[in-house]
Each structure stands twice: as structure tokens, then as C-alpha cells.
Amino acid sequence: MTTPAPLLSARALRVTYPGRHGGPPVRAVDGVDLDVRPGEIVALVGESGCGKTTLARALLGLVRPAAGGVGFAGRPLTYTSRALKAYRGRAQLVLQDPSGSLNPRHTVYDAVAEGLRIHRRGGDERAAVAGALARAGLRPPERFFLRHPHELSGGQRQRVVIAGALALEPELLVADEPVASLDASVRGEILALLLRLRDELGLAALVVTHDLGLAWNIADRVAVMYLGRIVETGPVEQVLTAPRHPYTRALLSVLPEAPGDPVVLSGEPPDPSRIPGGCRFRPRCPVLASGEAERAGVADACHGQDPGVLDGSGEAQVACHWARAAASA
CATH class of the missing domain: 3.40.50.300 (P-loop containing nucleotide triphosphate hydrolases)
Incomplete structure (x- = not known):
């Protein structure tokens, strides 16, 4: 093998x-x-x-x-703006502090859709956001669209950050x-989510x-x-x-x-x-x-x-x- x-x-x-x-x-x-x-x-x-x-x-x-x-x-990373933008659509960063990663004025929908808009992904934006939230364990996703970060638990905020990364379908x-x-009670849930996504x-x-x-x-x-x-x-x-x-x-x-x-x-x-x-x-x-x-x-x-x-x-x-x-x- x-x-x-x-x-x-x-x-x-x-x-x-x-x-x-x-x-x-x-x-x-x-x-x-x-x-x-x-x-x-x-x-x-x-x-x-x-x-x-x-x-x-x-x-x-x-x-x-x-x-x-x-x-x-299989290709070397180059540092032109176009090459980096394309690369970051395939490789996404999830940061430590979800509170610092999320704009408190943005709704969950806007937070997850931000990457789609930056990368100008076509297709049905609403369906893409809903699918990413669902994969991140926030179901039914429509319940979370209009919420703001302060209305979520720490684990839910981290799931929103992960959903924002998943919306671009990275590798x-x-x-x-x-x-x-x-x-500690939430850590296991997030680790299990990462394993399930793999x-x-x-x-x-x-x-x-x-x-x-x-x-x-x-x-x-x-x-x-x-x-x-x-x-x-x-x-x-x-x-x-x-x-x-x-x-x-x-x-x-x-x-x-x-x-x-x-x-x-x-x-x-x-x-x-x-x-x-x-x-x-x-x-x-x-x-x-x-x-x-x-x-x-x-x-x-x-x-x-x-x-x-x-x-x-x-x-x-x-x-x-x-x-x-x-x-x-």
C-alpha cells in the first residue's frame, strides 16, 4: 500500500x-x-x-x-495576491478564541457567508451557509442565521468559526x-466534530x-x-x-x-x-x-x-x- x-x-x-x-x-x-x-x-x-x-x-x-x-x-506556494487568495480557499485557519474571531456586530449568517463573498463563490449562498452550519453541528441551521455572537455559548461560537471555514469546502x-x-465539557464535542469532518x-x-x-x-x-x-x-x-x-x-x-x-x-x-x-x-x-x-x-x-x-x-x-x-x- x-x-x-x-x-x-x-x-x-x-x-x-x-x-x-x-x-x-x-x-x-x-x-x-x-x-x-x-x-x-x-x-x-x-x-x-x-x-x-x-x-x-x-x-x-x-x-x-x-x-x-x-x-x-504538489505545487510550490507563491506569494502573489491571486495565488494566496486561491490557496486560502483550499486551506482555512481556525483560531483559538472564537470571540475574537467573530465580529460582534455581524450575525451568524454574515460571519459564515463572509468567506463566500470574499472568494466570490457562485451558487446558492443561503444553502451553502446552511450546509456549513449543519456540518459544524448547529442544527437546524436556520435557527442560528440571525443570532449574534453574544447570544451563543463558547462551543457554539467555535462551531460558527468552523462553519465559516467549511463554507469554502477546504481540503x-x-x-x-x-x-x-x-x-472541559465542550472540548470533547469540538474534538469529536473535527474527527467527524475528517x-x-x-x-x-x-x-x-x-x-x-x-x-x-x-x-x-x-x-x-x-x-x-x-x-x-x-x-x-x-x-x-x-x-x-x-x-x-x-x-x-x-x-x-x-x-x-x-x-x-x-x-x-x-x-x-x-x-x-x-x-x-x-x-x-x-x-x-x-x-x-x-x-x-x-x-x-x-x-x-x-x-x-x-x-x-x-x-x-x-x-x-x-x-x-x-x-x-
């Missing part, structure tokens, strides 16, 4: 911002390869500030990369912390989150990001039940159901304007600090050798000298 070609791909992607007060540039995304295949849900996880949202925005063409490129459906959703602002419509999704529990419940594959780069990736069950990178292990250790004591990372939070040489996780790595890396004979490599960029193939991979040495032992 052949693996389908990627729907979305990034190759050697880099995004930089000017440094503060003339300081060194901020390397927000510092060399990323990532693929999302048709019908696949990929979770992009990591601490706040690791570059997840910047990577998502670059993949959607909202941020122009300093180097590398983005491809969609890909990029969801940035899609349930972070919702009550199953019924064949939608692919990149879900950006700091919540490894969410990744476990929704994703086929997970990519763990640290300081602008993906440091571990693979099938979600494999990465989250047998993590190989010390950073992934630390993230998992703080989950309520995790065995043992939480791993507290030492050192300062990472600064994307001052990425250390060698392994970028080196200053906070408990394996290096405990002497395990020295005993494995890889401490010098940790200090002086970059583990490199993981490819976007989806195979289980880790950017860690110690984990690679352990696997080959």
Missing part, C-alpha cells in the same frame, strides 16, 4: 524577525520539514514560544519565510489551539496545541517542536507512549496520568534570538545534566554537533544524539 503524496509540505522552512534594539534576529522557525497528507490529522505540540503559531502562519502564507518553501497539492484546516478557551469530508488538519492529551485524542501523527525546530515526530501512539527525546519526556511527565514524578526543566526559557550551538535543548537537558549522555559517549556531540533537521515523511524520528545512541546500542 503506497503512502499518499503530501497535501501540505514544508521544506527547510525558516522564519526570522528583527531583533530587539538592534540585537540578533529572532529565529522563530529555524529549519522545519513537515508533511500533512490528505485526510491526516497532525498535532504540532510544544511550549508557548517554541514557534508553533509562527510555523502555522507560514504554512498558510500569512508569514513569508526567510528561506525554504511551502508546497500544497485542509489549520486549527490553532482550537479548544483552549472552551470549558471521516466524512476527507479533511486534513494541522492542530497546533500545547496539550499532549488533545494530541492523543485527535491526531494520527505528532510533531514536537522546541526552539523553532521539530525535535521528535512519528505516529501519535508511538511518540506519546514511548517518547525518545528528553524534551518530549518532560512534556509528558506533567500529565495527570503520567507515572513517576514530573520532570522539571532547569535553565532559562529558550530565547529564539540566541540558539545555542550543538543540540538546542542542551542547556536544559536532564539527560546531559545527569551524566547519562556522558556515559553513553555522546556528551561531546550534544555540545558541538547539531542533531539536524528531521524530514517530513511521518516516520518515527528524533533529533537527539543520546536517543539515537540508545536505539543503536
Whole structure:
């Protein structure tokens, strides 16, 4: 059985911002390869500030990369207004805060129809809006047409945002912390909706989150990001039940159901304007600090050798000298 070609791909992607007060540039995304295949849900996880949202925005063409490129459906993304408009009809963004995504003066109907009007989609607008609301779980859709955001619950507002994306019949959703602002009772409903949309419509999704529990419940594959780069990736069950990178292990250790004591990372939070040489996780790595890396004979490599960029193939991979040495032992 052949693996389908990627729907979305990034190759050697880099995004930089000017440094503060003339300081060194901020390397927000510092060399990323990532693929999302048709019908696949990929979770992009990591601490706040690791570059997840910047990577998502670059993949959607909202941020122009300093180097590398983005491809969609086998073609490179170009940055003309016409090309970006066409691309955003096929790849839609769902933001974290539905209250901030919706204009409080617009009705639900206008919010969902906005994308259709911008992209000048023909056909029956009312039927398209009703169909999108129904697919997003707001039924009967006509009941919601004239409501305003303040008249809806948080979960209903998020469904309206998702309906606005679905109205354009995209092939890909990029969801940035899609349930972070919702009550626990509603989170499961929205996650179940995303899974149902994948199953019924064949939608692919990149879900950006700091919540490894969410990744476990929704994703086929997970990519763990640290300081602008993906440091571990693979099938979600494999990465989250047998993590190989010390950073992934630390993230998992703080989950309520995790065995043992939480791993507290030492050192300062990472600064994307001052990425250390060698392994970028080196200053906070408990394996290096405990002497395990020295005993494995890889401490010098940790200090002086970059583990490199993981490819976007989806195979289980880790950017860690110690984990690679352990696997080959």
C-alpha cells in the first residue's frame, strides 16, 4: 500500500524577525520539514514560544519565510495576491478564541457567508451557509442565521468559526489551539466534530496545541517542536507512549496520568534570538545534566554537533544524539 503524496509540505522552512534594539534576529522557525497528507490529522505540540503559531502562519502564507518553501497539492506556494487568495480557499485557519474571531456586530449568517463573498463563490449562498452550519453541528441551521455572537455559548461560537471555514469546502484546516478557551465539557464535542469532518469530508488538519492529551485524542501523527525546530515526530501512539527525546519526556511527565514524578526543566526559557550551538535543548537537558549522555559517549556531540533537521515523511524520528545512541546500542 503506497503512502499518499503530501497535501501540505514544508521544506527547510525558516522564519526570522528583527531583533530587539538592534540585537540578533529572532529565529522563530529555524529549519522545519513537515508533511500533512490528505485526510491526516497532525498535532504540532510544544511550549508557548517554541514557534508553533509562527510555523502555522507560514504554512498558510500569512508569514513569508526567510528561506525554504511551502508546497500544497504538489505545487510550490507563491506569494502573489491571486495565488494566496486561491490557496486560502483550499486551506482555512481556525483560531483559538472564537470571540475574537467573530465580529460582534455581524450575525451568524454574515460571519459564515463572509468567506463566500470574499472568494466570490457562485451558487446558492443561503444553502451553502446552511450546509456549513449543519456540518459544524448547529442544527437546524436556520435557527442560528440571525443570532449574534453574544447570544451563543463558547462551543457554539467555535462551531460558527468552523462553519465559516467549511463554507469554502477546504481540503485542509489549520486549527490553532482550537479548544483552549472552551470549558472541559465542550472540548470533547469540538474534538469529536473535527474527527467527524475528517471521516466524512476527507479533511486534513494541522492542530497546533500545547496539550499532549488533545494530541492523543485527535491526531494520527505528532510533531514536537522546541526552539523553532521539530525535535521528535512519528505516529501519535508511538511518540506519546514511548517518547525518545528528553524534551518530549518532560512534556509528558506533567500529565495527570503520567507515572513517576514530573520532570522539571532547569535553565532559562529558550530565547529564539540566541540558539545555542550543538543540540538546542542542551542547556536544559536532564539527560546531559545527569551524566547519562556522558556515559553513553555522546556528551561531546550534544555540545558541538547539531542533531539536524528531521524530514517530513511521518516516520518515527528524533533529533537527539543520546536517543539515537540508545536505539543503536
